Amino acid sequence: MDDLLIARSLFGTTMGFHIIFATIGVGLPLMMLTAELLYQKTKDQEYVVMAKRWTKAFAILLGVGIPTGTIAGVQLSLLWPGFMEVLGVVMALPFQIEIYAFFIEALFMSIYVYAAERIPPWARISSLVLVALGALASAVLITNVHAWQGTPRGFTIENGQITNVDPWVAFFNPSFAVTATHVALSAYTTGAFVIASVAAFKMLKSEFGTRIYNFHKKALMLSLIIGGIFSFFTAINGHEAAQYLHEYQPEKLAAAEGLFETQSHAPLAIGGYTDRETEKVKWAIHVPWALSFLAGDSFDTVVLGLNEWPEEEWPPLFVHTLFNAMVGVGTLLIMLSLVAYVWNKLLKKDRFPKFLMWLFVASGPMSILGIEFGWIFACTGRQPWVIYRTLATGDSVTTATNLGILFIMFAAIYVVLGIAVVFVLLYYFRKNTVMDDLHRAEQKGVPLYGANN
Numbered sequence: 426m427d428d429l430l431i432a433r434s435l436f437g438t439t440m441g442f443h444i445i446f447a448t449i450g451v452g453l454p455l456m457m458l459t460a461e462l463l464y465q466k467t468k469d470q471e472y473v474v475m476a477k478r479w480t481k482a483f484a485i486l487l488g489v490g491i492p493t494g495t496i497a498g499v500q501l502s503l504l505w506p507g508f509m510e511v512l513g514v515v516m517a518l519p520f521q522i523e524i525y526a527f528f529i530e531a532l533f534m535s536i537y538v539y540a541a542e543r544i545p546p547w548a549r550i551s552s553l554v555l556v557a558l559g560a561l562a563s564a565v566l567i568t569n570v571h572a573w574q575g576t577p578r579g580f581t582i583e584n585g586q587i588t589n590v591d592p593w594v595a596f597f598n599p600s601f602a603v604t605a606t607h608v609a610l611s612a613y614t615t616g617a618f619v620i621a622s623v624a625a626f627k628m629l630k631s632e633f634g635t636r637i638y639n640f641h642k643k644a645l646m647l648s649l650i651i652g653g654i655f656s657f658f659t660a661i662n663g664h665e666a667a668q669y670l671h672e673y674q675p676e677k678l679a680a681a682e683g684l685f686e687t688q689s690h691a692p693l694a695i696g697g698y699t700d701r702e703t704e705k706v707k708w709a710i711h712v713p714w715a716l717s718f719l720a721g722d723s724f725d726t727v728v729l730g731l732n733e734w735p736e737e738e739w740p741p742l743f744v745h746t747l748f749n750a751m752v753g754v755g756t757l758l759i760m761l762s763l764v765a766y767v768w769n770k771l772l773k774k775d776r777f778p779k780f781l782m783w784l785f786v787a788s789g790p791m792s793i794l795g796i797e798f799g800w801i802f803a804c805t806g807r808q809p810w811v812i813y814r815t816l817a818t819g820d821s822v823t824t825a826t827n828l829g830i831l832f833i834m835f836a837a838i839y840v841v842l843g844i845a846v847v848f849v850l851l852y853y854f855r856k857n858t859v860m861d862d863l864h865r866a867e868q869k870g871v872p873l874y875g876a877n878n
Contacts (some may be wrong), residue, residue, distance in 0.1 A: 429819055429826040432504045435835060437804070439497050441797060441837045446490030448796050451564045451609070452616015453483040454557035459651065461553055465546045470866040471640050475647075477862060479620065480538060482850060484761075487534075489846045496835070507821030508811050511587060515580045516570055518592045523566040530559025564612060565605040569596060571803065572604040574672050577812050599673060601664050610659040611799065615792040617652030618758060621645055622789025625782050633776065637859055645785065646769060652788075653762025660755055664719065671720035674813065675729040676807040680740040681748040682716055683709070684730045691716040691728040696749055699742040704732075706745065740806045747802040754795030761788055 457479045464472035480610055502509050533555040573579075579595025581588050624645035631638040670678040678684075682700035683706035684691060693716040697709025717726040731739050761784055768774050768781075776787070811818040 428826055428828055429822050431832055432822050436500050436504055438836060439500055439730055441477045443497050444800055445793055446486050448615050449614045449619055450490050451560045451612035453479055454560050455613050456616055457555050461550060471643060474862045474866050475644055485849055489842055504823050505821050506823055514587045515590055516573055518596055519566040519569045523563050524734045526559050528561035530556050544762055555866035561609055564608055568605050568608045572600040573598045575807055575813050576600040577815050603669050607662045609653050609665055610662055613655040613846055614652050614659055614798055617648040618792040621648040621652060622786050624848050625785035628784055640859055649762045649765045656755055656758040667719045676734050677740055679729060679731045680735040680744050685732050686730040687733055689717055689725045689727045690714045701742060704805050722729040725744045740808050744802050744806045747798050751795055751798040751802060753789050
C-alpha cells in the first residue's frame, strides 16, 4: 500500500469506528427523552426504568465516543495538513461552536444522571432536551464540514493564496441543510433500532407473559414506532440528497447508479455491480426512467453520465454497491416497523413469529451497517477530491512515510476499545437487572438513578 492509501485507510478506520458511537450518541438521547416524557405523563414506572437504563448505556458509550473523536481530530492535523491549511482558515467556525454544544450535552447529562431524583419533573425534561440538542448540534456541526467539502463556498484561491474568506457563507453552503438533516434522521433511526435489537433479544430469552417479557415488549414497540417514523423521513430526505448530487456532484450520482452515458429518461439500477469494460451494471434490476425522476422530479430530466469527465476524475465504481446497500438497509427497516405495527396494533397479535423476532434482533446491527455504508459512500464518492474541484486528496496528504505501523497500532486500539465497551455494558447490566431497577422504582425513598452495583 502506498502512503496515500494507508493514510486514507487509517483515517477511514478511525471514522468508521467513531461513527458508531457518535451516531448512537445522537439517537439514544431522543429515546431517553421519549421515555422520560411518557413516565411524566403516565407515571408508569417501566418508562422511568427504560430512561434510566438507556441513560447508563449512553454514558458508557460516550466514554468511548469522546476519545475516538479526539483521535479523529488529531489525525486530521497529522495526516491531512494540506486540507487543514484550508479548513483552518475557512471552516474553523463549526469546530469552535461544537465545543459549546459538547459542553451543554455533558453538563446537562451530569445533572440528569446525578440529580434526577432531586430536581422537579420540568427540570428533568429540560435537562434531557438540552442533552439531545447538544448531541444533535455536535453531529450537525461536524457534518457541516463534510457538506462544505462537497460544495465548498466562502473563499477563493488566487495564486495559491486563500482570499475573500466569509465563514458564514462557508457555513451555510448549499448542501448543509440536506446533509445535516440526513445525518440527524439516520442517527435517530439507528438509536431506536439499536434499542429494538436489544429488546427483541431479551424477549427471546424471557418467558412469554412474564413482567420482564412485557417490559421488553413495551420497549420494542416504542423503539420500532420511533425508528419507523424516522427511517421513513430518512428515505424522503434521501430523495432530496439525490437531487443535490444531480446539481452539485453529478459524477457522484452517475457512479452511484453506474450510468456512463448522458441521457434523459435514465433508468434506476437496483442491485448488481458496475462493469467497467461493458459500461453496464450487471445483474441489476433496471427501473425505466426512475433515475431521471429521482434527480429532477421529471422523467425527461437529463442525467449526466461518467463519460462526461476524464476517467481519473471518476469516483470508484464500487460506490454503486455501497449506495444500494445503504438504500436496501433503510427500506428493510421501514418494512420491519410497518409489519410490527400491523401485526401488533391492527391484527392484535400477542406474539411475533420467531423469524420476525430475529429480524428485529438484526435491525440494530443493520442500522449501524447502513450508517457505515452511507458514510463511506459519501466520502469515497467525492474522490479524487478532498475539497470538491478545489483540492485533490493526493495533494493534501502528509509527506511522512512509514504510516503502516500507525495503522496497525490504531487498529489494535480500536479492537481493545470495542471489546472493552461490550464487556463493561454486559457487566453493568448483569449487575443491575431490569427487576432490580423495577423494584427500586417502586419503593419510596430508594434512589433509582443513584443506586448502581
